[in-house]
Amino acid sequence: xxxxxxxxxxxxxxxxxxxxxxxxxxxxxxxxxxxxxxxxxxxxxxxxxxxxxxxxxxxxxxxxxxxxxxxxxxxxxxxxxxxxxxxxxxxxxxxxxxxxxxxxxxxxxxxxxxxxxxxxxxxxxxxxxxxxxxxxxxxxxxxxxxxxxxxxxxxxxxxxxxxxxxxxxxxxxxxxxxxxxxxxxxxxxxxxxxxxxxxxxxxxxxxxxxxxxxxxxxxxxxxxxxxxxxxxxxxxxxxxxxxxxxxxxxxxxxxxxxxxxxxxxxxxxxxxxxxxxxxxxxxxxxxxxxxxxxxxxxxxxxxxxxxxxxxxxxxxxxxxxxxxxxxxxxxxxxxxxxxxxxxxxxxxxxxxxxxxxxxxxxxxxxxxxxxxxxxxxxxxxxxxxxxxxxxxxxxxxxxxxxxxxxxxxxxxxxxxxxxxxxxxxxxxxxxxxxxxxxxxxxxxxxxxxxxxxxxxxxxxxxxxxxxxxxxxxxxxxxxxxxxxxxxxxxxxxxxxxxxxxxxxxxxxxxxxxxxxxxxxxxxxxxxxxxxxxxxxxxxxxxxxxxxxxxxxxxxxxxxxxxxxxxxxxxxxxxxxxxxxxxxxxxxxxxxxxxxxxxxxxxxxxxxxxxxxxxxxxxxxxxxxxxxxxxxxxxxxxxxxxxxxxxxxxxxxxxxxxxxxxxxxxxxxxxxxxxxxxxxxxxxxxxxxxxxxxxxxxxxxxxxxxxxxxxxxxxxxxxxxxxxxxxxxxxxxxxxxxxxxxxxxxxxxxxxxxxxxxxxxx
Ligand SMILES: Nc1ncnc2c1ncn2[C@@H]1O[C@H](COP(=O)(O)OP(=O)(O)O)[C@@H](O)[C@H]1O
Ligand SMILES: [Mg+2]
Numbered sequence: 001x002x003x004x005x006x007x008x009x010x011x012x013x014x015x016x017x018x019x020x021x022x023x024x025x026x027x028x029x030x031x032x033x034x035x036x037x038x039x040x041x042x043x044x045x046x047x048x049x050x051x052x053x054x055x056x057x058x059x060x061x062x063x064x065x066x067x068x069x070x071x072x073x074x075x076x077x078x079x080x081x082x083x084x085x086x087x088x089x090x091x092x093x094x095x096x097x098x099x100x101x102x103x104x105x106x107x108x109x110x111x112x113x114x115x116x117x118x119x120x121x122x123x124x125x126x127x128x129x130x131x132x133x134x135x136x137x138x139x140x141x142x143x144x145x146x147x148x149x150x151x152x153x154x155x156x157x158x159x160x161x162x163x164x165x166x167x168x169x170x171x172x173x174x175x176x177x178x179x180x181x182x183x184x185x186x187x188x189x190x191x192x193x194x195x196x197x198x199x200x201x202x203x204x205x206x207x208x209x210x211x212x213x214x215x216x217x218x219x220x221x222x223x224x225x226x227x228x229x230x231x232x233x234x235x236x237x238x239x240x241x242x243x244x245x246x247x248x249x250x251x252x253x254x255x256x257x258x259x260x261x262x263x264x265x266x267x268x269x270x271x272x273x274x275x276x277x278x279x280x281x282x283x284x285x286x287x288x289x290x291x292x293x294x295x296x297x298x299x300x301x302x303x304x305x306x307x308x309x310x311x312x313x314x315x316x317x318x319x320x321x322x323x324x325x326x327x328x329x330x331x332x333x334x335x336x337x338x339x340x341x342x343x344x345x346x347x348x349x350x351x352x353x354x355x356x357x358x359x360x361x362x363x364x365x366x367x368x369x370x371x372x373x374x375x376x377x378x379x380x381x382x383x384x385x386x387x388x389x390x391x392x393x394x395x396x397x398x399x400x401x402x403x404x405x406x407x408x409x410x411x412x413x414x415x416x417x418x419x420x421x422x423x424x425x426x427x428x429x430x431x432x433x434x435x436x437x438x439x440x441x442x443x444x445x446x447x448x449x450x451x452x453x454x455x456x457x458x459x460x461x462x463x464x465x466x467x468x469x470x471x472x473x474x475x476x477x478x479x480x481x482x483x484x485x486x487x488x489x490x491x492x493x494x495x496x497x498x499x500x501x502x503x504x505x506x507x508x509x510x511x512x513x514x515x516x517x518x519x520x521x522x523x524x525x526x527x528x529x530x531x532x533x534x535x536x537x538x539x540x541x542x543x544x545x546x547x548x549x550x551x552x553x554x555x556x557x558x559x560x561x562x563x564x565x566x567x568x569x570x571x572x573x574x575x576x577x578x579x580x581x582x583x584x585x586x587x588x589x590x591x592x593x594x595x596x597x598x599x600x601x602x603x604x605x606x607x608x609x610x611x612x613x614x615x616x617x618x619x620x621x622x623x624x625x626x627x628x629x630x631x632x633x634x635x636x637x638x639x640x641x642x643x644x645x646x647x648x649x650x651x652x653x654x655x656x657x658x659x660x661x662x663x664x665x666x667x668x669x670x671x672x673x674x675x676x677x678x679x680x681x682x683x684x685x686x687x688x689x690x691x692x693x694x695x696x697x698x699x700x701x702x703x704x705x706x707x708x709x710x711x712x713x714x715x716x717x718x719x720x721x722x723x724x725x726x727x728x729x730x731x732x733x734x735x736x737x738x739x740x741x742x743x744x745x746x747x748x749x750x751x752x753x754x755x756x757x758x759x760x761x
Pocket of ligand 2: 192194
């Protein structure tokens with residue numbers, strides 16, 4: 001591990017030397033090399049080379065702006081967990097300091113601190129290097145070292161009457177440190193995901209949950225900290241038709257401040273592709289269940305890459321290896337390991353890792369039924385801890401497997417279950433009583449925080465990115481939606497085939513309708529099925545894909561990447577040409593086959609009405625997708641709702657005969673307005689063969705019978721457009737309201753002893 005750091009360090013030293021400009025101060029001990037270099041970079045930035053540990057008053061903090069790397073402290077600090085490419089941390093070449101050097105260093109540090117703070121303020125929270133990157137210069141974003149500490153986290157599940165039914169987390173305490181990979185292990189249902197959600201501040205709010213305890217970042221309450229947190233969830237969600245590079249580039253465009261030049265952003269994305277081993281699949285589409293794309297491991301690494309864009313200090317990953325083969329799992333964990341070495345605080349949950357994966361962990365938390373069985377260093381310390389309690393891991397056994405067996409409950413018989421529960425309860429008890437001692441013995445948990453509050457304030461000022469404007473977001477989202485829609489060839493092919501096939505079927509059934517009296521009913525039937533067919537195909541297509549897309553959008557919304565309005569408008573604009581193509585195909589085939597009103601003007605109106613109806617149905621599909629929790633639920637709800645609109649579509653029940661209580665339904669039925677417009681377009685001016693005195697002579701009489709007399713096409717189309725707008729508006733409101741809400745962490749003292757009295761844990 002140390003080797004990795006040294007490598008990093010040398011890379012950083014080289015990069016630093018390359019950027020060096022005019023040296024304005026150089027100080028050091030009596031022998032060379034100098035310990036302190038103060039100089040202007042080529043971009044005119046003041047820069048201070050860092051000094052070695054052991055030198056009184058030195059501590060390096062690698063900051064995104066790289067304006068200074070100097071702090072004061074009375075004790076030699078540990079080396080920083082990561083170095084930005086501009087920082088130079090001299091681990092070697094230690095020379096005893098002399099008084100002059102110390103004084104010079106002090107003056108230089110104060111000057112730089114003053115200059116850098118003013119610079120940070122003037123940037124209004126934008127990254128300094130963003131503005132100053134020149135072509136050919138590689139962008140770098142530093143990692144702010146962060147320690148996350150949590151104490152007595154209790155998560156209680158209550159029933160409707162307020163009785164406690166389960167303690168999902170039972171007084172969990174622990175710490176995750178910068179530069180360390182912490183694994184949370186435990187059987188299924190032991191509370192790993194719940195704990196990660198709590199630590200990421202993203203436990204879904206529920207009136208049945210009560211969450212208490214304390215959570216801090218670098219000694220400050222989590223709620224007040226602005227450090228960036230990345231959360232790689234178990235389920236990877238992407239737009240299936242975008243390539244890996246495009247996915248990452250778009251995430252970069254949405255998350256990085258606008259001040260980054262396109263070249264710099266591209267290089268940053270390229271750097272991420274390299275770091276996460278995604279270069280070989282960079283131009284492959286992500287894919288999904290229907291279209292083959294990248295592998296599961298690559299998807300997971302892409303998820304991590306997307307989360308890394310905002311340069312988070314803390315990375316949470318929920319079961320990153322689940323569902324992956326051994327090789328892919330190893331690569332994903334190696335990636336997390338590397339990120340830890342670069343200075344990120346990495347916390348992952350994992351069910352039962354292989355020995356080679358277990359060896360990558362620095363720290364370990366073992367959970368069983370929401371209680372901590374062990375928390376501390378992963379390697380020998382954990383084995384020794386359990387050996388001292390009489391649970392010695394046999395030689396050549398994977399410790400992870402041994403621990404998993406030790407803390408799982410055996411349900412094969414009631415005796416076994418009781419014995420296992422007692423064993424686990426004893427282990428929890430033993431750990432609780434030894435927890436403090438472990439904290440003292442363990443240098444990891446006893447580590448001092450790396451930064452003082454002032455430094456942290458400075459970092460906040462500089463890493464907070466500003467969200468770009470409406471037009472910018474619209475442009476990005478339009479590009480994504482366009483690619484997703486036009487590249488989804490298999491879906492488009494199916495939709496096209498369905499449109500033409502159904503047109504051929506209807507065309508054959510209603511083949512060359514004449515002007516007989518019976519053709520009146522045929523025409524009405526054809527127009528009705530055309531309206532139903534168009535609406536249904538647009539609806540099912542949307543409800544099939546939107547619930548999944550909604551999940552992605554909600555995740556992006558939670559990150560604050562963009563607003564809903566540009567997203568919805570971009571989606572509408574991008575999908576419009578493709579959505580219009582299918583009703584047009586249908587019309588182009590069915591119209592001549594059935595010999596509907598033979599005029600070009602009428603055909604164009606027929607196609608236009610169908611297109612507007614398809615948009616309205618698609619907008620309704622969006623609303624259904626925004627309400628339904630899953631695709632399956634959306635597929636059940638959408639067509640049922642549409643059936644109601646079909647019944648009140650103007651053909652089956654005449655609107656004049658509709659019971660008063662249901663009179664509003666035809667008014668909001670997109671089928672009815674489409675049918676009305678199509679009927680007026682078809683029948684107006686059409687004459688029929690008359691044999692009997694009671695026969696209908698012309699189309700106007702037909703329209704009277706349908707209660708469409710005296711109406712015009714334009715009016716019906718306007719109503720249809722209003723319905724489409726209503727569904728779009730409702731989707732917007734629902735998505736806005738459904739924004740993820742997170743459970744508030746209450747102070748530990750608020751839990752009453754009564755609430756903690758659980759009969760069955
Ligand atoms: N919001 C919730 N409501 C009810 N039960 C929950 C909720 N969240 C988690 N649980 C329950 O808490 C337990 C722990 O869940 P989880 O943290 O997902 O476990 P793990 O990730 O270790 O498999 C499970 O029994 C789960 O059913
Ligand atoms: Mg889980």
